[in-house]
Amino acid sequence: MxxxxxxxxxxxxxxxxxAGCGDSKDSSSTPSPSPTPSATAPSSTTPPPSTTVPTTPSSTPSTSAPTLTSTAPNWNTFASSLKGRVYLPSTSGYAAAHQLFNPRWDSVRPTAVVKAANPADVQKAVNFARTNKLVLVPKSGGHSYVGASTIANGLQLDVGALKGMSYANGVLTVGAGARLYDVHAFLDRYGRSLPTGTCPTVGVAGLTLGGGMGIHTRTYGLTCDRVVSMGVVTADGKAHNVSATSESDLFAALRGSGGGNLGVVTSFQFATIPATxxxxxxxxxxxxxxxxxxxxxxxxxxxxxxxxxxxxxxxxxxxxxxxxxxxxxxxxxxxxxxxxxxxxxxxxxxxxxxxxxxxxxxxxxxxxxxxxxxxxxxxxxxxxxxxxxxxxxxxxxxxxxxxxxxxxxxxxxxxxxxxxxxxxxxxxxxxxxxxxxxxxxxxxxxxxxxxxxxxxxxxxxxxxxxxxxxxxxxxxxxxxxxxxYGASAAKLQAAKKKYDPANFFHTPYTLS
Ligand SMILES: Cc1cc2nc3c(=O)[nH]c(=O)nc-3n(C[C@H](O)[C@H](O)[C@H](O)COP(=O)(O)OP(=O)(O)OC[C@H]3O[C@@H](n4cnc5c(N)ncnc54)[C@H](O)[C@@H]3O)c2cc1C
Missing domain, CATH: 3.40.462.20 (Vanillyl-alcohol Oxidase; Chain A, domain 3)
Known part of the structure; x- marks a missing residue:
């Protein structure tokens, strides 16, 4: 071409x-074989509540060592409880691990990046962050326009490894970390497709939770319209399987509310469309x-x-x-x-x-x-x-x-x-x-x-x-x-109150 x-x-x-679309997957060629959590504890801060998003990156790079506090998170214990990995700023591979698609956000340095290997890791990360009063932001494909999937002085929870897929009876089951090209290439084998956006490296989670527009929008609706059920971990660390018949308020709220607001989605089931x-x-x-x-x-x-x-x-x-x-x-x-x-x-x-x-x-x-x-x-x-x-x-x-x-x-x-x-x-x-x-x-x-x-x-x-x-x-x-959010704002506030009453998922870009 x-x-x-x-x-x-x-x-x-x-x-x-x-622009083109880029792959913000971890490109580190020599990751350390196991997590090397630092014994030094990070300080935790919660951004001040705001209804208006900031106009500049939410942090400048931190060059000083994290502050030791009396309630220091125990990163060693946490890391060893996971199947996935924890990257602290001192860990080899951290620089690649925390990056998003847009280099504009490289200067935002999370206290830790957790790469979840399964939904249980997601639950553990949510519980750990809550207990240690760390702000947690989920990351799927990392294409957020404002860098909402990274956070200074907080925990970036990367679900990118949750990308397994299966197909049966017209329904795609896919991990929340899958990228759009991989989803299409997988479905193509079955003569099926999904209405999505066009960028091959956008994450299925971020796209779907915010709507998802593309060439099939008028024929088959938005990506979120094709969701049949979702696995989601809420602020209390509980795993839910939500659908039109199970916790339907959370199901409906997640379809279009934008990522990072109501929980961490670990998997989706989609009603597919023909690949014509x-x-x-x-x-x-x-x-x-x-x-x-x-x-x-x-x-x-x-x-x-x-x-x-x-x-x-x-x-x-x-x-x-x-x-x-x-x-x-x-x-x-x-x-x-x-x-x-x-x-x-x-x-x-x-x-x-x-x-x-x-x-x-x-x-x-x-x-x-x-x-x-x-x-x-x-x-x-x-x-x-x-x-x-x-x-x-x-x-x-x-x-x-x-x-x-x-x-x-x-x-x-x-x-x-x-x-x-x-x-x-x-x-x-x-x-x-x-x-x-x-x-x-x-x-x-x-x-x-x-x-x-x-x-x-x-x-x-x-x-x-x-x-x-x-x-x-x-x-x-x-x-x-x-x-x-237009006319959906009230419905979303109600879901937020019910499923995240303490406003655990809280950044300048989230519902409050
Ligand atoms: C090059 C490019 C092309 C694009 N093309 C299109 C397009 O054609 N159509 C379209 O509709 N949009 C398009 N977008 C916008 C895109 O849909 C959004 O940026 C989307 O939020 C990106 O999802 P992500 O998973 O890649 O990003 P991320 O940065 O990982 O996530 C975006 C938001 O979702 C949250 N989030 C991530 N994972 C989860 C999870 N598992 N559970 C809960 N919350 C989560 C994050 O915290 C963040 O707030 C494009 C963006 C780019 C940069």
Whole structure:
């Protein structure tokens, strides 16, 4: 695949514009054979309660040794009780163990990283953290936009090794640490698939708990809508198997509330979908038709058959111009009619038009830019469009990307359609709050400093009158946590009170 093609397919991915997806798995080549816990105890601090997330990484690197306290956690005893491993800052392999996908968060150094080998380890880690008053954050694929799966002065619980899979009677059972490409490659053997996002290394847990949008969203719903049951460890250390008929309030709350809020999920069961051939279409228009394309795409998002999905990319180019394109997919296996329908809504033929048909796994690799990819720095945010934008709002949106282009800031607005099956509440309920929304806009920049933040802020401002809130899987610094939950906020507060009454799962990004 040429660089241009790779760049194109990456930006075709729902959230992957200009980024690619990377593997934040432990790359340490020489991990020590057994845990080498330090006898020195860490200090434990709980971040102050806040309803607004911070605007900078939540800690600076700690260079001093942990403080010994009279209630020092006994890391040796804890480590020897586990099948998995504990990494303290002094342990070989710690540097790789604590990393996330985005290098931006490398400076956040947890007191310890626990790599759980099984659900019992998860229970032990939760009990240990609670007893020792350590903040605990779960980590699956490590792709959190704000580094929510790492924590300074706390315990990072990595479930990445819980990645076993089995399939029977249409149902996939998968450990919470599995990555998306591995899930698709496994299901492909059975002629089955799952609606997911496109990045091959995103973790199934983080994606599912926050919703999970991708090419199948309109035909089969969100990833969370396909969950049949979950294994979850709550703040009291108890293991639950939740479903529509067992602790259904926790089941529904977990489907869309975002990771890290209500417990540590150890496994999922999903109702799979057929792995069919997919008809792709890619249409490009000149910048002069940008407003007509946005307007036409909105009509398309409202009226296209539920078998059709297409996301709109408005990219700032380094020469100061805009690139405008739609990457679409028809689950019927032929995208010809959908492409023509989109052109008719736009009112102009595309200046470039590509149609192709791909098998399930070809499509997964095409959208993900391969089977894995390197870590990537970026800054991003989102707005959920409650309905079609009016002409002035479209002008504002285009102006925000244009301003970035003129300033030489790499920037994209990526509009993912909702609707179809995603507009329907799944059996068993969910907490995904955006069933009636039109689309999600992601504001994405591979620059990470002030220029990227300016672009994102301009984007928010431009669409304010059409925005219902944000998508929790694109969680962002400096934004009220409640803005991700819409009308589900009360239901989630009730679940939080019931299943985590002492607010054990507590960071600036969680419900409180
Ligand atoms: C390159 C890239 C591409 C993306 N593409 C898409 C896309 O196409 N569609 C889409 O919808 N989203 C997409 N996303 C967003 C992605 O869904 C979220 O970032 C998601 O939360 C990542 O999950 P993770 O397990 O990899 O991350 P993590 O950082 O491990 O976890 C994310 C959150 O979930 C919590 N968590 C992790 N594991 C567990 C667990 N076992 N139990 C409870 N809580 C847990 C963490 O504490 C954290 O708060 C993309 C993100 C990136 C970086």
């Amino acid at each position: 040429s660089l241009l093609d790779r760049r194109t397919v990456l930006i075709a991915g729902v959230a992957v514009t200009l 051939k997919l008809g792709f279409f890619r249409l490009t228009w000149p910048e002069s038709q940008a407003a007509a394309v946005v307007n036409g795409w909105q009509k398309f998002a409202q009226s296209a058959p539920t078998t059709v999905w297409g996301n709109l990319h408005i990219d700032a180019k380094s020469n100061g111009t805009l690139s405008i394109r739609v990457l679409g997919v028809s689950t019927t296996g032929d995208g010809t009619a959908a492409a023509a329908q989109l052109e008719s809504f736009v009112g102009a033929k595309a200046s470039a038009r590509t149609l192709s048909v791909k098998s399930h796994l070809e499509a997964v690799q095409y959208l993900g830019g391969g089977t894995t990819s390197p870590r990537q720095g970026f800054l991003a945010g989102s707005d959920v469009l409650k309905g079609p934008m009016d002409a002035a709002t479209i002008t504002g949106l285009l102006g925000a990307v244009k301003a970035a282009a003129r300033a030489g800031t790499p920037a994209s607005a990526i509009l993912d359609p909702l609707g179809g099956q995603a507009a329907k509440e799944p059996a068993g309920g969910s907490s995904w709050p955006w069933r009636s929304a039109l689309a999600v806009i992601q504001w994405y920049s591979s620059a990470q400093g002030t220029s990227a933040q300016t672009f994102i802020s301009n984007g928010h401002r431009a669409v304010r009158s059409s925005s219902a809130g944000g998508y929790v899987n694109y969680v962002e610094s400096g934004r009220a946590v409640s803005s991700y």
